[in-house]
Amino acid sequence: MLNYQPTPQMPLDMAFQALSDPTRRxxxxxxxxxxxSVSELARPLDMTLSAVVQHxxxxxxxxxxxxxxxxxxxxxxxxxxxxxxxxxxxxxxRATWERRFDRLGALLAETxxxxxxxxx
Amino acid sequence: MLNYQPTPQMPLDMAFQALSDPTRRxxxxxxxxxxxSVSELARPLDMTLSAVVQHxxxxxxxxxxxxxxxxxxxxxxxxxxxxxxxxxxxxxxRATWERRFDRLGALLAETxxxxxxxxx
DNA sequence: TTGATACTTAAGTGAATGCTTAACTATCAG
DNA sequence: CTGATAGTTAAGCATTCACTTAAGTATCAA
Numbered sequence: 001m002l003n004y005q006p007t008p009q010m011p012l013d014m015a016f017q018a019l020s021d022p023t024r025r026x027x028x029x030x031x032x033x034x035x036x037s038v039s040e041l042a043r044p045l046d047m048t049l050s051a052v053v054q055h056x057x058x059x060x061x062x063x064x065x066x067x068x069x070x071x072x073x074x075x076x077x078x079x080x081x082x083x084x085x086x087x088x089x090x091x092x093x094r095a096t097w098e099r100r101f102d103r104l105g106a107l108l109a110e111t112x113x114x115x116x117x118x119x120x
Numbered sequence: 121m122l123n124y125q126p127t128p129q130m131p132l133d134m135a136f137q138a139l140s141d142p143t144r145r146x147x148x149x150x151x152x153x154x155x156x157s158v159s160e161l162a163r164p165l166d167m168t169l170s171a172v173v174q175h176x177x178x179x180x181x182x183x184x185x186x187x188x189x190x191x192x193x194x195x196x197x198x199x200x201x202x203x204x205x206x207x208x209x210x211x212x213x214r215a216t217w218e219r220r221f222d223r224l225g226a227l228l229a230e231t232x233x234x235x236x237x238x239x240x
Numbered sequence: 241t242t243g244a245t246a247c248t249t250a251a252g253t254g255a256a257t258g259c260t261t262a263a264c265t266a267t268c269a270g
Numbered sequence: 271c272t273g274a275t276a277g278t279t280a281a282g283c284a285t286t287c288a289c290t291t292a293a294g295t296a297t298c299a300a
Contacts, residue, residue: 074247
């Protein structure tokens with residue numbers, strides 16, 4: 001972690017970036033309830049199919065979504081692994097500050113129950 | 121969720137966006153182990169203080185970080201709520217596709233153990 | 241074969257990002 | 271008061287983004 005420089009695109013960058021767009025989150029929401037074609041994904045969205053395809057490309061590049069074409073329809077589905085990696089990163093941060101929070105609580109409880117050795 | 125249009129910046133947008141930058145993630149990582157001043161945050165980063173301040177502004181706008189100035193030093197700390205909201209969104213998607221996955225598994229198990237009523 | 245469907249790709253545009261430099265403004269220590 | 275410290279703010283710049291329009295290309299159905 002020391003002196004980390006924002007080198008190329010690491011996986012988490014792309015995943016968070018992909019999820020930062022509400023349109024793409026709607027797409028992920030849809031796909032988490034099951035596979036869908038591109039036009040199915042596009043239906044509730046207020047933009048051209050072309051734009052949706054571009055959003056899909058971002059989702060695929062990030063590894064959040066995978067798709068394959070059969071005939072003329074492309075079927076998309078979520079790639080759980082990547083979403084899990086995102087969840088894990090957040091969970092790790094939380095674990096860290098919760099640990100600290102607990103230590104702090106314990107410390108406070110201690111200095112309050114036996115307040116000897118105080119200088120003031 | 122139907123016909124949702126990417127109107128103004130909603131909280132999750134800003135949080136995911138903020139986390140999509142590796143520099144900012146390093147800052148959040150640092151802050152999850154405890155409060156820090158701006159220059160402390162800047163120390164491991166290979167960029168000007170000015171840039172760090174700008175990253176900090178993004179983190180604050182997203183609600184991931186809060187800060188207050190005492191004297192000439194600004195102390196920053198994470199705002200757990202927002203990070204939790206991010207975690208929750210991901211967890212909800214996972215819950216959804218896991219539920220579906222389970223149903224699918226159950227269905228497969230059933231058609232395999234008692235394969236009567238098949239048409240082929 | 242002829243439409244219609246389901247994408248695909250390229251080019252263009254305005255706005256947002258991630259920096260930098262440069263010039264300031266407040267503390268605090270001696 | 272006078273530096274040094276700690277941060278702030280504005281302007282500029284190259285890139286990336288989220289679209290759009292427009293012009294394709296493969297299927298599939300009749």
